Amino acid sequence: MRFSTVSGVGGSKSLPLFAPETGVGSRAKKFRFKRCGDIFRRIHWNNHGCKSVVWRCASRLDKSAEDCTARTVRETDLKKAVIQAVNKVFGAKTQFMDILERNIAVVMNQVDESTIKEIDKKLGQLQKELLRLANNKEDYSIIADEIYRLRDEKEAAMAKNAGYASQKQRMADMTEFLKQQKGVMEDYDEQLVRKLIDTITVYDEKLTVTFKSGLTVDVSL
Numbered sequence: 700m701r702f703s704t705v706s707g708v709g710g711s712k713s714l715p716l717f718a719p720e721t722g723v724g725s726r727a728k729k730f731r732f733k734r735c736g737d738i739f740r741r742i743h744w745n746n747h748g749c750k751s752v753v754w755r756c757a758s759r760l761d762k763s764a765e766d767c768t769a770r771t772v773r774e775t776d777l778k779k780a781v782i783q784a785v786n787k788v789f790g791a792k793t794q795f796m797d798i799l800e801r802n803i804a805v806v807m808n809q810v811d812e813s814t815i816k817e818i819d820k821k822l823g824q825l826q827k828e829l830l831r832l833a834n835n836k837e838d839y840s841i842i843a844d845e846i847y848r849l850r851d852e853k854e855a856a857m858a859k860n861a862g863y864a865s866q867k868q869r870m871a872d873m874t875e876f877l878k879q880q881k882g883v884m885e886d887y888d889e890q891l892v893r894k895l896i897d898t899i900t901v902y903d904e905k906l907t908v909t910f911k912s913g914l915t916v917d918v919s920l
Contacts, residue, residue, distance in 0.1 A: 741754055753773050754771070754774065755772075776906075781899070781908060785884045788916060792880060796877050799914070807867060819853070821849055825846050874912075
């Protein structure tokens with residue numbers, strides 16, 4: 700497994716779960732910390748024969764870079780935090796399902812189909828005007844530019860709506876999963892973690908676990 704930092708503020712860094720290693724120093728995702736602009740690296744420690752795996756800011760390992768004050772995080776602590784966070788959700792699943800249902804309603808209200816329909820209407824009118832000008836051998840460059848602009852605007856609106864649909868689906872999947880969940884997570888289960896967890900944000904005194912559905916749970920260190 701591999702964790703990498705994403706943008707954070709103050710004294711925090713986020714660790715996406717899990718970008719598979721495909722080679723030395725490679726990452727499926729690369730994220731940076733706003734304070735120092737660097738990433739976390741996974742390190743095998745051997746302290747007087749005591750071996751462990753930790754995560755440290757890369758700038759703390761590169762002597763030529765400015766030292767970062769981000770804490771060192773043990774991988775065992777990250778796993779324990781995930782188990783605690785998952786069990787907090789499982790233990791209060793009715794409450795979290797209510798939150799998810801409200802969030803789904805909010806997301807659906809943000810979907811804007813009317814904008815796309817309005818753009819299509821304008822595009823139809825402009826394309827007719829462009830053909831008229833072209834047939835009359837008149838300059839149609841301004842019309843063409845506006846058509847390109849509206850096509851870009853439509854593409855952006857469609858991408859935005861697709862993002863809302865994806866977010867809604869993740870929340871619906873989490874809701875269905877919680878309905879079927881009857882026990883607790885006793886041991887670290889990487890397959891389940893990959894399914895549920897998006898990021899872990901590391902603060903001085905806590906970890907914030909963010910689920911793919913958008914739910915967040917704080918776990919004390």
